Amino acid sequence: xxxxxxxxxxxxxxxxxxxxxxxxxxxxxxxxxxxxxxxxxxxxxxxxxxxxxxxxxxxxxxxxxxxxxxxxxxxxxxxxxxxxxxxxxxxxxxxxxxxxxxxxxxxxxxxxxxxxxxxxxxxxxxxxxxxxxxxxxxxxxxxxxxxxxxxxxxxxxxxxxxxxxxxxxxxxxxxxxxxxxxxxxxxxxxxxxxxxxxxxxxxxxxxxxxxxxxxxxxxxxxxxxxxxxxxxxxxxxxxxxxxxxxxxxxxxxxxxxxxxxxxxxxxxxxxxxxxxxxxxxxxxxxxxxxxxxxxxxxxxxxxxxxxxxxxxxxxxxxxxxxxxxxxxxxxxxxxxxx
Amino acid sequence: xxxxxxxxxxxxxxxxxxxxxxxxxxxxxxxxxxxxxxxxxxxxxxxxxxxxxxxxxxxxxxxxxxxxxxxxxxxxxxxxxxxxxxxxxxxxxxxxxxxxxxxxxxxxxxxxxxxxxxxxxxxxxxxxxxxxxxxxxxxxxxxxxxxxxxxxxxxxxxxxxxxxxxxxxxxxxxxxxxxxxxxxxxxxxxxxxxxxxxxxxxxxxxxxxxxxxxxxxxxxxxxxxxxxxxxxxxxxxxxxxxxxxxxxxxxxxxxxxxxxxxxxxxxxxxxxxxxxxxxxxxxxxxxxxxxxxxxxxxxxxxxxxxxxxxxxxxxxxxxxxxxxxxxxxxxxxxxxxxxxxxxxxxxxxxxxxxxxxxxxxxxxxxxxxxxxxxxxxxxxxxxxxxxxxxxxxxxxxxxxxxxxxxxxxxxxxxxxxxxxxxxxxxxxxxxxxxxxxxxxxxxxxxxxxxxxxxxxxxxxxxxxxxxxxxxxxxxxxxxxxxxxxxxxxxxxxxxxxxxxx
Numbered sequence: 001x002x003x004x005x006x007x008x009x010x011x012x013x014x015x016x017x018x019x020x021x022x023x024x025x026x027x028x029x030x031x032x033x034x035x036x037x038x039x040x041x042x043x044x045x046x047x048x049x050x051x052x053x054x055x056x057x058x059x060x061x062x063x064x065x066x067x068x069x070x071x072x073x074x075x076x077x078x079x080x081x082x083x084x085x086x087x088x089x090x091x092x093x094x095x096x097x098x099x100x101x102x103x104x105x106x107x108x109x110x111x112x113x114x115x116x117x118x119x120x121x122x123x124x125x126x127x128x129x130x131x132x133x134x135x136x137x138x139x140x141x142x143x144x145x146x147x148x149x150x151x152x153x154x155x156x157x158x159x160x161x162x163x164x165x166x167x168x169x170x171x172x173x174x175x176x177x178x179x180x181x182x183x184x185x186x187x188x189x190x191x192x193x194x195x196x197x198x199x200x201x202x203x204x205x206x207x208x209x210x211x212x213x214x215x216x217x218x219x220x221x222x223x224x225x226x227x228x229x230x231x232x233x234x235x236x237x238x239x240x241x242x243x244x245x246x247x248x249x250x251x252x253x254x255x256x257x258x259x260x261x262x263x264x265x266x267x268x269x270x271x272x273x274x275x276x277x278x279x280x281x282x283x284x285x286x287x288x289x290x291x292x293x294x295x296x297x298x299x300x301x302x303x304x305x306x307x308x309x310x311x312x313x314x315x316x317x318x319x320x321x322x323x324x325x326x327x328x329x330x331x332x333x334x335x336x337x338x
Numbered sequence: 339x340x341x342x343x344x345x346x347x348x349x350x351x352x353x354x355x356x357x358x359x360x361x362x363x364x365x366x367x368x369x370x371x372x373x374x375x376x377x378x379x380x381x382x383x384x385x386x387x388x389x390x391x392x393x394x395x396x397x398x399x400x401x402x403x404x405x406x407x408x409x410x411x412x413x414x415x416x417x418x419x420x421x422x423x424x425x426x427x428x429x430x431x432x433x434x435x436x437x438x439x440x441x442x443x444x445x446x447x448x449x450x451x452x453x454x455x456x457x458x459x460x461x462x463x464x465x466x467x468x469x470x471x472x473x474x475x476x477x478x479x480x481x482x483x484x485x486x487x488x489x490x491x492x493x494x495x496x497x498x499x500x501x502x503x504x505x506x507x508x509x510x511x512x513x514x515x516x517x518x519x520x521x522x523x524x525x526x527x528x529x530x531x532x533x534x535x536x537x538x539x540x541x542x543x544x545x546x547x548x549x550x551x552x553x554x555x556x557x558x559x560x561x562x563x564x565x566x567x568x569x570x571x572x573x574x575x576x577x578x579x580x581x582x583x584x585x586x587x588x589x590x591x592x593x594x595x596x597x598x599x600x601x602x603x604x605x606x607x608x609x610x611x612x613x614x615x616x617x618x619x620x621x622x623x624x625x626x627x628x629x630x631x632x633x634x635x636x637x638x639x640x641x642x643x644x645x646x647x648x649x650x651x652x653x654x655x656x657x658x659x660x661x662x663x664x665x666x667x668x669x670x671x672x673x674x675x676x677x678x679x680x681x682x683x684x685x686x687x688x689x690x691x692x693x694x695x696x697x698x699x700x701x702x703x704x705x706x707x708x709x710x711x712x713x714x715x716x717x718x719x720x721x722x723x724x725x726x727x728x729x730x731x732x733x734x735x736x737x738x739x740x741x742x743x744x745x746x747x748x749x750x751x752x753x754x755x756x757x758x759x760x761x762x763x764x765x766x767x768x769x770x771x772x773x774x775x776x777x778x779x780x781x782x783x784x785x786x787x788x789x790x791x792x793x794x795x796x797x798x799x800x801x802x803x804x805x806x807x808x809x810x811x812x813x814x815x816x817x818x819x820x821x822x823x824x825x826x827x828x829x830x831x832x833x834x835x836x837x838x839x
Binding site for chain 1: 645667668670671672677679684685686687688689690691695696698699701703708709710713
């Protein structure tokens with residue numbers, strides 16, 4: 001017997017829409033028009049839709065990373081740094097191996113990104129397994145530190161002498177993922193979440209290792225005393241989470257910006273956490289959650305462009321939404337848990 | 339009883355039941371505390387002593403009944419009257435001793451140097467030297483206690499409560515503390531102290547109250563109680579029905595081979611206090627070795643060390659004759675050893691996970707295809723085979739305590755381990771489940787499993803064990819199987835230290 005239950009996220013999403021509409025009504029001289037640009041306009045042309053879909057792909061990958069580590073009882077707050085590391089590793093790979101054919105080169109770039117992100121998270125994971133270092137802190141600190149180093153690399157040793165922007169040399173044409181929705185950056189990478197999400201869902205629910213991972217997450221002391229190898233389950237999920245973030249970073253590079261621009265992560269790491277929260281930390285919820293978040297992001301961008309909504313106000317709306325989602329979803333969870 | 343004017347505090351039918359766990363910590367307790375006396379509160383672990391003290395000090399409010407103080411029942415009056423020295427350190431670790439002492443809502447603006455002089459004067463007066471600039475987290479257990487004591491004296495509390503003050507003190511330190519208590523009594527202060535060591539209670543207390551399973555068993559002047567009587571009040575007279583010594587029904591145990599478990603010269607200290615002192619024991623296949631004692635007298639440390647959570651300071655643990663140091667929970671399990679922990683909901687089970695997931699750690703679900711399908715069909719079978727009342731998909735936290743223990747025991751015995759470490763197996767079980775559990779343990783022994791039974795339950799200890807040893811203040815004493823020693827009174831007196839009073 002399956003009972004229909006309203007997902008925890010739905011009332012929160014409704015609240016979010018209400019609040020953003022309220023802010024727009026308060027501050028915009030033509031609220032109707034602004035609202036139009038904020039919501040339906042996203043589907044009005046190929047550029048807007050494609051950008052939204054591209055963000056959705058990236059967010060579903062980082063969200064998956066968060067869900068996976070969370071199920072194992074780890075918190076990955078280092079998403080930003082891992083995405084950034086993934087991107088810069090891909091830049092380095094492209095510099096070191098300029099002569100590969102495109103069909104081989106792109107996977108190599110992506111693999112470099114995966115490795116970079118994984119390595120960064122692995123450090124936090126192994127620290128947790130060996131010395132019980134709090135992963136929440138160590139992922140965050142590592143990521144913040146590494147981000148500054150990458151900022152330096154982009155503005156210093158790797159910077160493009162021909163550009164006035166803080167950026168690395170653009171990727172050669174053959175290392176770029178072709179757009180499927182010109183002029184938007186939406187590209188073939190949409191297949192990745194379609195493959196990876198079911199794969200991880202299956203892993204978590206239909207394999208012994210998946211179950212052991214979740215037992216470790218729900219009661220690490222029980223897992224320890226009943227002889228599960230908790231060291232592995234404290235290290236690997238976090239590492240894979242970092243790998244997924246690194247993958248997203250490499251995809252941003254090869255699919256969206258084609259060059260290592262400073263700050264190219266544009267909140268992918270943090271927003272991945274929001275997406276995971278909206279999805280209720282369940283893999284099947286990730287795609288709709290990523291869609292919602294990508295839509296809001298894209299909508300605010302368009303509204304800023306076309307209406308009298310200021311850039312700051314757009315950012316404020318996004319910030320309010322983020323706050324609402326993270327606090328409200330958590331609260332509903334806690335109440336249900338009781 | 340003396341005249342009413344001397345009564346500082348009066349408890350009337352105080353009952354406290356914790357809603358979350360349903361534990362009845364105090365039941366219908368009525369007593370009076372008089373001015374300038376030393377009242378000792380005694381009882382086994384979990385008897386409700388600490389809860390009672392929390393109620394008296396105004397930390398908690400009683401569920402039913404009332405606590406009268408200065409003729410009223412205002413908890414603020416209580417807090418003003420009572421200074422408590424806790425058993426578990428309750429200091430702010432990053433603040434200095436001085437800051438911890440002056441911490442409190444009473445003062446508005448203050449001058450630290452003036453307060454410091456005041457406190458130094460208190461220290462001088464009562465001879466309690468302690469560096470006020472040390473960080474609280476650097477303190478050892480006796481120093482923490484001293485810090486709390488200085489605070490209570492400086493705030494000029496009339497009623498001092500000390501929760502197991504001697505648990506972490508050496509003999510000389512205890513002597514000094516008792517001298518101080520007697521002096522405070524001379525100055526008109528009232529002292530309540532909790533202890534389960536009869537000999538020290540007989541030395542300093544004026545009156546003694548004994549609590550058992552949340553109920554007040556008796557309160558009387560020291561002169562009217564003998565150590566033996568106190569010991570009996572503490573452990574209770576009632577032998578549970580339907581229990582007979584199972585151990586005598588069998589022949590000799592072969593103790594010539596290699597022991598399954600051997601502890602050699604094990605020692606353990608915690609915050610500067612010796613908790614275990616050169617523990618030696620050997621355990622052979624097919625026997626139950628019962629280790630009795632009071633939880634704080636080292637039994638928890640033995641459990642933590644044997645399950646690999648803590649590392650001993652000295653000595654070795656040998657499994658099947660091989661040195662397995664440093665022991666970790668994973669290593670223990672890889673050696674095939676089973677462990678039924680006292681803390682069932684943390685170590686023994688994952689309450690938020692399903693019954694099937696809790697059983698999955700046995701790794702019995704071979705085959706291909708979806709693990710979920712295999713696991714749930716296997717677990718359903720296992721659950722019905724072992725008559726556990728629950729379903730594979732049910733969360734463990736929704737099960738009754740007895741059923742959770744049933745699940746844990748069935749799981750731990752399933753793999754036919756060479757060694758089983760059991761701690762407090764019958765805590766919170768009713769008679770029927772208790773009997774069932776005991777016969778399971780005896781059955782396991784008949785199959786050649788070596789069992790180490792850690793328990794504070796005397797009846798359980800006597801009815802199951804082939805050999806008994808008792809842990810008192812970190813030392814192990816073996817009980818001889820003689821008429822004189824092999825009974826609950828002798829062991830009870832050994833456990834509580836009544837024999838040394």
